[in-house]
Amino acid sequence: MDSKSYYPPVGFHFQVTFKDMSDEIDTRFQEVTGLTVTVDTEDVEEGGQNRFVHKLPKGTSYDNLVLKRGIIKNSKLAEWCRKAVEELTFDPKDILVSLLNEEHETICSWNVVHAYPVKWAFSGLNAESGELLIETMEFNYQYFNIKNT
Numbered sequence: 755m756d757s758k759s760y761y762p763p764v765g766f767h768f769q770v771t772f773k774d775m776s777d778e779i780d781t782r783f784q785e786v787t788g789l790t791v792t793v794d795t796e797d798v799e800e801g802g803q804n805r806f807v808h809k810l811p812k813g814t815s816y817d818n819l820v821l822k823r824g825i826i827k828n829s830k831l832a833e834w835c836r837k838a839v840e841e842l843t844f845d846p847k848d849i850l851v852s853l854l855n856e857e858h859e860t861i862c863s864w865n866v867v868h869a870y871p872v873k874w875a876f877s878g879l880n881a882e883s884g885e886l887l888i889e890t891m892e893f894n895y896q897y898f899n900i901k902n903t
Contacts, residue, residue: 763853763861770821772831773848780831783823786851789864789898790817818837818873819893820850823874824886835891838871846870849893857895862902869895 771784793815800806826832838845849866873892877885 766855767854767856767858769852769854771850771852773850775830775834775847777830779826779869779895780829782826785822786819788817788819788892789851789866791815791898792817797830813895816895816897819869819895821891821893822888825889831891834887835871835874839874844870846895849895860903862900865899865901866893866895867899868899869893 768783768786770781770786771867772780791809792815794815795809798808800808804817834845834847837845846868847870849869850863851866852860852863855861870893871891872894873890875890875892877888877890885903
């Protein structure tokens with residue numbers, strides 16, 4: 755690819771799929787956040803030299819994955835979240851977040867491994883506003899892999 759004709763992809767054309775959940779309507783979201791990894795460090799003082807402190811890597815941590823959408827009737831995904839928060843029944847699943855191009859082909863994807871719901875929230879109800887009721891789902895997970903195509 756010629757670097758002079760390259761344009762960065764847009765962030766509004768994406769798809770979210772859940773392993774073992776094939777309902778297409780459950781893949782429609784207005785926002786995805788939390789694809790963040792941080793290298794954790796620990797401070798180690800140098801022996802005999804109190805003025806030197808070294809920061810050494812000790813592992814990684816991941817933010818929760820947050821998905822937002824309008825409420826969907828008879829959603830398998832909402833039922834999965836309901837079981838987690840009401841019954842404490844957890845069935846971790848892999849989640850694939852795919853960035854798409856104008857031909858709806860995957861440009862890049864994030865495979866979120868072993869995710870389970872930890873928070874389920876709804877936007878406020880307001881009789882003076884014409885806004886959609888937004889459902890927010892938050893998932894904890896082990897890690898994610900990035901796949902560029």
